[in-house]
Amino acid sequence: MLEKMKYCRSFEAGQTVIWAGDETSFVGSVVSGIATLTQTMEDGRSQMVGLLQPSDFVGRPGRDGAVFNVIAVSDLVMCCFRKKQFEDLVHSTPHIAQRLLEMTLDELDAAREWMLVLGRKNAREKIASLLSIFARRDASSSSNAREGRLEFDLPLTREAMANYLSLTLETVSRQISVLKRDGVIQLQGKRHVIVPDLDRLLIEAGDDDDGGMIV
Amino acid sequence: MLEKMKYCRSFEAGQTVIWAGDETSFVGSVVSGIATLTQTMEDGRSQMVGLLQPSDFVGRPGRDGAVFNVIAVSDLVMCCFRKKQFEDLVHSTPHIAQRLLEMTLDELDAAREWMLVLGRKNAREKIASLLSIFARRDASSSSNAREGRLEFDLPLTREAMANYLSLTLETVSRQISVLKRDGVIQLQGKRHVIVPDLDRLLIEAGDDDDGGMIV
DNA sequence: CGACCGATTGACTTGTCTCAAATACGGTGG
DNA sequence: CCACCGTATTTGAGACAAGTCAATCGGTCG
Numbered sequence: 442m443l444e445k446m447k448y449c450r451s452f453e454a455g456q457t458v459i460w461a462g463d464e465t466s467f468v469g470s471v472v473s474g475i476a477t478l479t480q481t482m483e484d485g486r487s488q489m490v491g492l493l494q495p496s497d498f499v500g501r502p503g504r505d506g507a508v509f510n511v512i513a514v515s516d517l518v519m520c521c522f523r524k525k526q527f528e529d530l531v532h533s534t535p536h537i538a539q540r541l542l543e544m545t546l547d548e549l550d551a552a553r554e555w556m557l558v559l560g561r562k563n564a565r566e567k568i569a570s571l572l573s574i575f576a577r578r579d580a581s582s583s584s585n586a587r588e589g590r591l592e593f594d595l596p597l598t599r600e601a602m603a604n605y606l607s608l609t610l611e612t613v614s615r616q617i618s619v620l621k622r623d624g625v626i627q628l629q630g631k632r633h634v635i636v637p638d639l640d641r642l643l644i645e646a647g648d649d650d651d652g653g654m655i656v
Numbered sequence: 657m658l659e660k661m662k663y664c665r666s667f668e669a670g671q672t673v674i675w676a677g678d679e680t681s682f683v684g685s686v687v688s689g690i691a692t693l694t695q696t697m698e699d700g701r702s703q704m705v706g707l708l709q710p711s712d713f714v715g716r717p718g719r720d721g722a723v724f725n726v727i728a729v730s731d732l733v734m735c736c737f738r739k740k741q742f743e744d745l746v747h748s749t750p751h752i753a754q755r756l757l758e759m760t761l762d763e764l765d766a767a768r769e770w771m772l773v774l775g776r777k778n779a780r781e782k783i784a785s786l787l788s789i790f791a792r793r794d795a796s797s798s799s800n801a802r803e804g805r806l807e808f809d810l811p812l813t814r815e816a817m818a819n820y821l822s823l824t825l826e827t828v829s830r831q832i833s834v835l836k837r838d839g840v841i842q843l844q845g846k847r848h849v850i851v852p853d854l855d856r857l858l859i860e861a862g863d864d865d866d867g868g869m870i871v
Numbered sequence: 872c873g874a875c876c877g878a879t880t881g882a883c884t885t886g887t888c889t890c891a892a893a894t895a896c897g898g899t900g901g
Numbered sequence: 902c903c904a905c906c907g908t909a910t911t912t913g914a915g916a917c918a919a920g921t922c923a924a925t926c927g928g929t930c931g
Contacts, residue, residue: 478768480768480769480771480772482772482776482862482863483862484862486776487776488771488772488775488776490768490769490771490772491768501761502757503754503757503758503761504761508765508768508769509768531754532750532754535747535750535753538750538753538754538757539718539746539747539753541757542717542718542753542756542757542760543718545757545760545761545764546716546718546719546760548764549760549763549764549767550723552764552767552768552771553693553695553705553706553723553724553767554695554705554723555771556695556703556705556767556770556771556774557695557697557703557705559771559774559775559822560703560774560822561697561701561702561703561822563886563887564886564887598909598910599909599910599911600909600910607774607775607776608887608888609887609888609889610909610910611887611888611889611890611910611911611912612886612887612888613910614909614910614911614912615887615911615912617910617911618911618912630896631895631896631909631910631911647697647698647699648697778918778919779918779919813877813878814877814878814879815877815878823919823920824919824920824921825877825878826878826879826880826919826920826921826922827918827919827920828878829877829878829879829880830879830880830919832878832879833879833880845928846877846878846879846927846928
């Protein structure tokens with residue numbers, strides 16, 4: 442059913458997919474590439490409030506105007522549905538509403554966890570937290586899971602990272618240099634990151650889930 | 657149907673309603689009082705990630721463990737349902753899942769808007785933003801809507817405000833003093849706030865929706 | 872009255888921002 | 902293949918907003 446309705450749209454890096462305030466006629470999900478959800482103030486200050494990766498859902502069934510800007514960070518392919526049709530489908534297919542609810546609850550948890558990052562972590566921990574997100578994503582999807590060692594490409598520029606972490610790009614750059622100096626990460630070029638020890642990175646991020654007590 | 661299942665629980669101010677990590681056997685909504693959603697780090701730093709007011713929903717159908725602490729800030733009455741029963745109801749009544757989805761989307765928007773507050777606003781704007789939330793809530797529910805003038809009681813201590821805004825309580829106190837000195841607000845005692853001009857407050861908060869350009 | 876808790880205020884420290892300059896990188900055209 | 906350009910990034914020096922530590926004040930409750 443969804444298959445029949447869907448169509449694809451492509452966006453170039455830097456292109457705005459949805460403007461805050463605009464009426465959107467479609468919902469969809471990311472097929473490939475990365476996009477950001479951004480909130481902006483009148484004086485130009487802006488804050489990234491979400492990072493959209495493949496399989497993430499975009500749009501809000503039952504809502505008219507978008508609240509945030511959606512911007513393609515890399516070249517982006519989305520799989521879209523006309524909103525009206527999609528909403529009808531939600532009404533006629535209870536299972537879909539439940540699935541959407543689950544996804545939205547996950548996003549809400551992620552947003553709230555990010556509030557802790559923004560509010561209470563220092564610059565070094567913020568960078569480590571962001572790197573952890575990329576690392577985890579790659580750890581699950583790729584094959585390079587050799588005993589805690591990981592590598593991946595940063596999908597964001599320093600500026601975009603700064604915007605997500607609520608820092609300046611200078612501070613991002615400095616803290617990446619410090620983490621490199623301290624051996625938490627290694628760099629190949631500006632974008633390719635090697636994490637020799639994922640646990641170490643997680644501890645640096647301040648979420649030492651694994652119970653790594655620093656006595 | 658819901659009526660038959662519901663039961664009430666009361667909590668005293670300061671009491672923890674739900675511990676992060678615990679399995680919760682109920683979902684519910686706030687009847688009266690205020691509660692906070694709080695995220696904590698191992699070293700004790702914590703960040704409030706949500707403020708629960710009357711009519712707000714608590715709990716996550718389909719999820720086992722809670723992710724955040726829920727703490728009663730004032731005396732609190734909640735109307736609860738056993739989670740299992742509620743989930744069955746969600747499955748059998750499509751309309752409920754749709755309603756929950758809408759509420760969750762609203763919460764997600766609110767969380768993301770708060771990320772802008774945490775990430776990009778300075779202390780003065782943060783305080784003004786928080787006061788705006790209380791003011792708006794009271795403006796809609798009460799009768800004191802005399803030409804932009806409003807008054808209300810702060811439901812939170814300075815410490816709790818600091819925790820929500822990601823500031824220290826000293827900074828909260830100082831900025832409240834400054835807003836008072838500048839005539840943006842007046843205080844009666846420590847908790848009762850008078851807002852002579854709501855538009856002014858909104859401008860101070862940085863979200864000048866009304867287009868109030870400061871040339 | 873005295874103890875206690877929340878709030879205010881002050882003096883000093885510090886992490887991050889700001890402004891500025893230098894450097895590396897990727898792509899383009901000769 | 903190389904020189905050149907624009908953009909992304911790094912690095913430095915100084916400024917400033919908010920944090921920290923500490924003292925005081927005010928109200929409330931036993």
